[in-house]
Amino acid sequence: MKIAVLPGDGIGPEVTAEAVKVLEALDLPGLTLFDGDVGGVAYHRHGHPLPQETITIAKSCDAVLFGAVGDPTCDNLDRHLRPEQAILGLRKELDLFANLRPAKVFRGMEHLSPLKPELAAQIDMVIVRELTGDVYFGDKGVRTAKDGSREGWDMMNYSETEVRRIAQVAFRTSRARGDKLRVTSVDKANVLETSQVWRDTVNDAAGPHPDITLSHMYVDNAAMQIVTHPGDFGVILTGNLFGDILSDLASAAVGSIGLLPSASMGERETEFGRFGMYEPIHGSAPDIAGQGKANPMATILSAAMMLRHSFGMDAEAARIEGAVEKALADGFLGGDLGGSHGTEAIGAAGRERL
Numbered sequence: 281m282k283i284a285v286l287p288g289d290g291i292g293p294e295v296t297a298e299a300v301k302v303l304e305a306l307d308l309p310g311l312t313l314f315d316g317d318v319g320g321v322a323y324h325r326h327g328h329p330l331p332q333e334t335i336t337i338a339k340s341c342d343a344v345l346f347g348a349v350g351d352p353t354c355d356n357l358d359r360h361l362r363p364e365q366a367i368l369g370l371r372k373e374l375d376l377f378a379n380l381r382p383a384k385v386f387r388g389m390e391h392l393s394p395l396k397p398e399l400a401a402q403i404d405m406v407i408v409r410e411l412t413g414d415v416y417f418g419d420k421g422v423r424t425a426k427d428g429s430r431e432g433w434d435m436m437n438y439s440e441t442e443v444r445r446i447a448q449v450a451f452r453t454s455r456a457r458g459d460k461l462r463v464t465s466v467d468k469a470n471v472l473e474t475s476q477v478w479r480d481t482v483n484d485a486a487g488p489h490p491d492i493t494l495s496h497m498y499v500d501n502a503a504m505q506i507v508t509h510p511g512d513f514g515v516i517l518t519g520n521l522f523g524d525i526l527s528d529l530a531s532a533a534v535g536s537i538g539l540l541p542s543a544s545m546g547e548r549e550t551e552f553g554r555f556g557m558y559e560p561i562h563g564s565a566p567d568i569a570g571q572g573k574a575n576p577m578a579t580i581l582s583a584a585m586m587l588r589h590s591f592g593m594d595a596e597a598a599r600i601e602g603a604v605e606k607a608l609a610d611g612f613l614g615g616d617l618g619g620s621h622g623t624e625a626i627g628a629a630g631r632e633r634l
Contacts, residue, residue, distance in 0.1 A: 281552055281591055282312045284341040286334065286370075288319040289363055290564025291574035291623075292347025298576035298627030299345060299583040302603075305631045306596055314341060318370070319363035319564070320351025329354075329366040335373050342550040343590040344370070344557040345583060350564035363564075371411050376544040376557055377442070378449040379409040379523065380585070383530035383540060386605045392535030392617055395507060402511030403533055404460070406453055409523025410446040411544060413438045414474075416520050436474050438519065440481045447485035449545070450517035454492050460514030461492045466502045466522055478519065502526060507533055527561060536616040537562045538575030541582035543589055552591045558582040572622040575614035577604055580630055603633040 285300060287293035303311065316334035323329045329349070338344050349363040359365070370376070385393055385403045393400035418435030425431040447465075454463050465482045467475035479496055486494045497505065499522045505512060506529055518526060531537040540561045548555040560578030568574060584600035587593040612629040613619025621629070 281308065281310050281343075282314065282341040283586070284314050284316055284338045284344045286316045286318045286338070286344060287347040288349045288366070288564065289321055289351045290348055290566045290569040292319070292349070292564055294569075294572065294574050294623050295560065295576040295579040296345060296347040298623060298630075299579040301627060302580050302600060302631055302634070303583055305634055306599070308593075308596070318346070318366040319349030320354045322366065323351075323354055323357070323361060323363065329361060329363050330369040330373075335370075338370065338374060338557075342552050343555060343586050344374070345579075345586060346370075346557055346559035347579065348560065348562065348564040350566065352566055368416070370557060371544060374544075374555070374557060375546040375548065377410060377412045378446055378545045379407075379411050380449075380453060380543045380545065380589075381407040381409065381523075381527040381530070381540060381561060382585075383407065383527070383534050385534055386608055388609050389535065389605075392613075393533060394535070395510070395533055399508075399510055400533070400535075402509075403530070405506075405510070405513040405516060405530065406457070407516045407518065407523055407527045407530060408446065408450040408453055409527065410438070410442065410519050412520075413442050414520030436472070436521070438474050438478055440477065443478050443481040444485050445547075447482045447517060450515050451486070451489045451492055454515040455489070457514060462514035463492055463494050464502070464513055464516050465494065465496050466499050466516055466518035466526065467496065468499050468522075469496070470498060474519075482517065499526070503529055506530060531561060536575065536614075537578070538614060538616040539577050539581070541578050541585050543582070543585045545589065550590070554590060556586065556590045558586040558590075572624060573615055574623045575616050576623050576627050577608070577614075577630070580604060580627070599634050600630070603630045606633040 287296040390397040390400040415434040420434040469475040531540040544557040584597040588597035607629040
């Protein structure tokens with residue numbers, strides 16, 4: 281099993297190192313790691329945030345473990361050279377169109393959520409976000425408006441093919457969960473033609489899944505319902521822009537963005553399972569980089585997702601998740617959760633509880 285490790289910028293190397301230690305502690309058969317540069321560190325070393333060498337490494341492996349990108353020293357570069365282009369480029373090069381972002385409150389950790397404990401205890405959802413369409417990848421530009429001022433424009437678009445394939449991922453995810461056969465498709469069909477195509481296509485894609493309850497919700501209402509009735513959600517299916525926003529909202533409801541992992545999947549199959557790229561949903565946090573303050577739990581949980589989805593190692597994934605839950609219950613909390621434990625201490629606590 282070959283894994284490309286791309287730590288990236290800021291706290292990326294710190295949290296990724298702890299996840300790698302957890303994988304090594306499991307003594308997985310045939311585990312081979314390959315390191316690559318992405319983001320600002322890649323720009324400074326190679327002149328580009330996503331060097332061809334890194335793409336080659338990623339494509340040669342069975343999965344990718346990704347840290348974070350973002351470097352303030354690169355903020356004034358041309359857009360195509362900024363660190364954030366590395367993640368967009370990898371999604372495109374690796375044909376990763378589906379992002380899975382689970383949000384769940386661990387038992388006994390309800391007090392970490394800003395929600396009332398009885399509401400926090402209900403949070404157990406997966407946001408399935410489409411990754412390769414929407415305004416992020418549509419045509420865009422700046423032009424002169426009629427009054428002579430600058431006007432920015434971005435094209436939002438989705439084809440039926442794009443919507444159908446992400447909908448199929450959502451229905452598969454719901455079925456795999458088993459206990460909550462519910463898919464909520466989130467759009468803005470009351471004002472956006474793109475969303476109307478989305479809604480019509482999702483309805484059609486639901487045909488082969490009559491046992492899964494499908495509902496639709498406008499994105500503004502969804503944002504409200506996630507914090508007032510979180511138990512109503514199992515799988516949330518939505519587009520790139522809305523998914524980006526709602527997943528951060530869900531992380532805040534859990535208690536910290538430092539606890540949420542993610543998986544970016546495509547259709548490529550390896551000898552072990554489905555290829556994917558796994559990363560915490562937080563950014564590079566340059567303000568605390570190199571200080572040993574970052575919470576590595578989201579990256580460690582991303583490694584668990586990798587074992588489950590790309591290598592079929594459900595038991596090993598469950599061991600990691602159980603260790604994280606126990607470490608949290610035993611008080612190993614980072615600054616993001618009101619604690620004082622550092623990156624290495626939290627990582628060690630997880631390994632000791634495997």
